[in-house]
Amino acid sequence: MTDAYIYDAVRTPRGKGKKDGTLHEVTAVRLSAIALNALKERNNLDGHAVEDVIWGNVTQVGEQGACLARSSVLYSDLDERIPGVSINRFCASGLEAVNMAANQVKGGAGDAYIAGGVESMSRVPMGMDGGAIAADPHLAMKAYFVPQGISADIIATEYGFSRDDCDAYAVESQKRAAAARADGRFKAIIPVLDQNGLEIMSEDQMIRETTMQTLGGLNPSFKAMGEAMPGFDAVALLKYPHLERINHVHHAGNSSGIADGSAAILIGNKEFGERHGLKPRARVKATSKVGTDPTIMLTGPVPATERVLQAAGMDFGDIDLFEVNEAFASVVLRFIQAFDADTNKVNVNGGAIAMGHPLGGTGAMILSALLDEMERADKETGLATLCIGSGMGAATILERV
C-alpha cells in the first residue's frame, strides 16, 4: 500500500469564541480560506493540485452551512476544480479529515489532499444545529443522553478524579502553553490578516496564568443541570447505578475554552512530494475511530489508542509523544490513568484548556502541535487522539521520516 505523508501543517491562532473574541469579526469561510491559502502559497499548489479538501466542521448551519468546505475552496485562491467535503465527527472532525485523506492516499484514490477544519464558535454557537441525540425522546432515552459536561463529571466520579486533580491538571496546561508560546514552539501558526494585509491576530489569545486558588473559586458548571433541572444526573445514574451520585468537578477553568480558529494539513504520497519539490515531514502510520458508551461519552481516547496501536503494530511504550485533546481535565487524566502514561509525554505544550477548542479545527491543530514538537524535540513517533460527542474516539499515529 502507498504511504501517506504530511508535507505541511498550518493553523490560525485561536481566538476567544465569544463576541469579545478577536476573531469574532472574521467569517468562518474567511477563516477557512486563510488556512487554505497559506498551504497553497507555502507549497505552490497551483491548478488542480489536490484531489479534494476534506474539511471538519461541527455546527453546519448558517454561515457554516451548505458545505462550508466547497464554499471555502471557492473563497480561497485554490483552483475551482478542487472540490470540498464538509465532515462532522464532532470534536475530532479535524483529525478525522486528516485520517480520511491519508487513507484515501494510501488506497490510491488520488495523490494529495488538503484536510483540516474550522469552527467559528463565536459566530455559529455550539448546539445551533439541534440534534436528535438530545431532543428525540426515543433516542435520548435509548442512548441515555447527557450533555458532555455531565459525561466529563461521570468520568471524574467513576475513575476517582477530584476537583483538585482536575484543577491541578488545568494549572499545568496553562503553564505549559504559556511556556511553549514564549518559546515560539507553535511553528504552525499563521497570522490572520484582513483583506488589506493588516494583521488581526497572530498569537493564541486565551492562554492565561492561573493558580489552584483562582480555579478553586469557580462554580461547577454542570451541577445545576445535573442535580436540579432537568436532572441529567438521574439519567447518568441509570447507566452507572453503582455510583451513588455524580461529583461535579468541572468548570470553565478546567474544561476546554470556546474558541474560533482553523487549521489545514497537506497530505500526499511520495510522488506528489517529488513533483512539487516538497519534503515529507511525517508519515501517517495508522488511524483509528471507535464507538463507546454514549453516556460517559468521552472515554474514547483509550480504546481509540488501543486500536490505532494495534493497527500500527506498536505498543504504548513505542510512542514518544501524545496529544490528548483537553476537552475536559478528566478526559486526559483518564487517559494517563488507563495507560499509566508518563505525564511528561502527554500534552507537553498545553492544550485546549489553555488555548481553546474550536470544535471542527482542533483535531488538525493538535496534530500540527504534535508534529512541531516531534521535530523540535527530535522524537520519532507521536500519537494524537480526541474524545468525541455521542461516545466516539479517534486517533492518529505519526512517524517522522
Place this chain on the structure above:
Amino acid sequence: MADFHYSVDADGVATITWDVPNKSMNVLSYDALRELDAHIDTVLADDAVKGAIITSAKKDFAGGMDLNVIAQMKNDAGDNPAKGLFDGVMGMHGVLRKIERAGMDPKTNKGGKPIVAALPGIALGIGLEIPLSCHRIIAADNPKAKIGLPEIMVGIFPGAGGTTRLVRKMGAMAAAPFLLEGKTVSPDKAKAAGLIDEVVAPDELQARAKEWVLNATDADIVKPWDAKGYKMPGGAPYHPAGFQTFVGAAAMIHGKTNGVYPAAKALLAAVYEGAMVPFDDALRVECRWFVNVLMNPSSSAMIRSLFINKQALEKGAVRPKDVADQSVKKVGVLGAGMMGAGIALVSAMAGMEVVLIDQTQEAADRGKAYSEGYLDKGIARKKATPEKKEAVLSAITATTDLEALKGADLIIEAVFEDVGVKAEMTKKVEAVVGPDCIYATNTSTLPITELAKASERPDQFIGIHFFSPVERMMLVEIIKGKETGPRAVAKALDYVRQIRKTPIVVNDARFFYCNRCIIPYINEGMRMVGEGVSPALVEGAAKLLGFPVGPLQLVDETSIDLGVKIAKATKAAMGDDYPDGAVDDIIFWMADEGRLGRKSNAGFYNYDEKGKRTGLWEGLEGKFPQADDQPDLTEVKHRLMMSQVLEAVRALEEGVLEDIREGDVGAILAWGFAPWSGGPFSWLDMIGADKAVEICDGLTAAHGARFTTPALLRDLADKGDTFYGRFDTAQDAA
C-alpha cells in the same frame, strides 16, 4: 339499545346524547363509536341541522374507554394484532377528525358546522378526547367533576388524539402535567389551564351550548392547527426555546421513570415526532406509538393489574357473594397510636361514626388531634373545607370508656403488638359490644388464628392489616384466620370499600402476604452489603428495577429496631430453621451503633438536621469493606427481584394467596413492587417460567437454598404454562 341518542330541535341544533344503558357512567365501546360516527354523518349531511351538541344524559360525561375495545381491535386482524390496533385506532381518529373538520372546505376552512361538547361532570380519557376534537368545550360548574387524561396511570397514554391535540393547544410544557402525570382537575381549574373553554352553571349548560352553536362563525370552529401560520405554543422541537424543552423533557422523564415505563417514553416520542409534521400526520405518528405501547407486555400487565383487576377487587371480586351488605355505621378503634389515629381519620372521612379508645384520655385525644392536624393541612392546601373538618371531628369520640363502643358494628384493634395485651382487649370489648359485631385486629406480625383464640366468636374475628401512613397507603390486607366466617370477610371488604381503598384477602400465615415478601427483599439488600457488595449498587439496582425505594432506604424508613424485633421473634419461632443469621449480623450491629433509621436521623443513610437523606453512611465501609470484584448488575437485580417474587409464588403454593390478581395488585400498592411489571406474577409471566427457573437455579447454586425454584414455578416451566394462563380468575368475574 343504543349508547347515543340523536335529536334535533326547532332551531336546527342537533343534540347527541350519550347514555349507556344500565350503567351509571358512560364508557366508550366499539359499537358506540360507530353510533357516534353515524350521528356525526347525519349532522353534516342534513341541511336543516346548523350544528350539534355532544353531551350526556347522566350526571357525568364519560369515564373513559371500555378497555375491551383494545382486545377487540387486537383480535380484528387475526395473527397481526398490531395491524388490527393500528386500523382500529386510525378509525377512531377518523371519527374525531370528522367532528373537528365538521364538513368545512379543506382549503378555505369555511362552511363547517359548529359542534360543541357540553360536559355535565366527569370527563376522563376518551371522555375528554372526544370533547377536544369539538370546537368548544363547555363544562358545568361542578367542583367534584374531574377532567383529564389519566391514561398514563395505567401504563398507556391518550391515544385518541388527546396527546396531539393537547400539545398543540397548550404547548408541550403546559400539557406535560396532564399527559405525563395524568393530572385531573375540576372544571374551573381545567378552564384556567386551557384544557376546556368555558364553565357555566349546571342548569345553563345546555342553553349555553346551544347559544354557542347558533352564534359560532366559520372562524370560531377552525382549530388553530388547521389555520394558516400555526405555530406550536412554546416552540416545536427545533425552535430554540422548544429545543431546550424537549431535551429537558426527555432527561426528566427518563430520570423520573427510571427508564422502565414504556408509555411515558412512547408518549414523549409521539409528542416530539408529531410536533414536526402537519396535524393529520401527527395523528398517525401518535397512533404508531400508541400501538407500540399497546403491544408492549408491560402496558398490558399494568392495565390488567392497575386498572382491570384493581377495580375488580375494589368492586368485590373476592367478596362472599351471598352475604348481605355489611356497610359499617359505627366503628370502634382500639388504640390511638399512629395506626389507630389514622384508622379513625379515614373512617370518619368516609362518614362513619368513630369511637377512638385509649388507656388515658390524653392519649385518646392525641389520636383525635391527628385528624385535626391532617384536616388543617388540607384546608391550608385547599383540599378540605372547615365544614369537612367539623364533620369529621364531630364524628370521632375520643374516650377511655369501653362502654362507648356499644352499638359498634365493627371493631378495629390497633393496640400494642403482644398476644396477651390483645387477648385481654378482645375479651373486654366483646363483653360490651353486641353479638353481631365483627372484631378485626390490625396486626402486622401476629397470627390471626392465634389471636382469635381469645374471642368468643372466632368466626367474627378477622385481620385488617393497614399500611402506614394509613391515610396515604391505598392497600388494605384482610387476613382470614382458620375460623373466620364469610360475614367477617364481607364486613372487612365493605369497610375497605367505604374508606375507598383496595383490598386483598389472604389466609393466615407468618407475615401474611405483603410482609412475607417485603422482608426477604430488605434482607437480601442487607445481605449483599454484608457480602461486600457496594451499597450504592444495591440501591441503584433496586431503582433500575423500578422500585420506588431501595432495600436499605426501606429499612431506614421502617426502622432498624423493628427489623431487630422481627428477626428475634422469627428466630424464636423458627428455631434451627432460621435462615437469616447473616442479615442479623448487620442489623444487630446497626442497632448497637444507634443507627435506627430515619427516626434516629441515622441508618444506612446519613440525614441532615431536617431529616433529609444526604447519602449512604460511610461507616458501612469500615465494618463491611466493599469487595474489589463487584457483582454484575444483572445478578444484583435478580437477587432483589427473586427474593420477593419467590415468596409470592410460595404464598400462592401454600394457599396464603387464593388469587394471583390479589398477589399482583397487592404487591404494587403495598410496597411499590415495580408497577411497570404489573406485579410479581405478571413479571414472571413476562420473562417466562423457563427463564425464571434458569435464574433461580443459578442463584441457588451461587447464593443458597432461599432461591430454590418453587415446585409450582418449575411445573409451569415444564408445561410451558403461565400464571395468568393457569390461574386467571378474571373471566369468572367479568
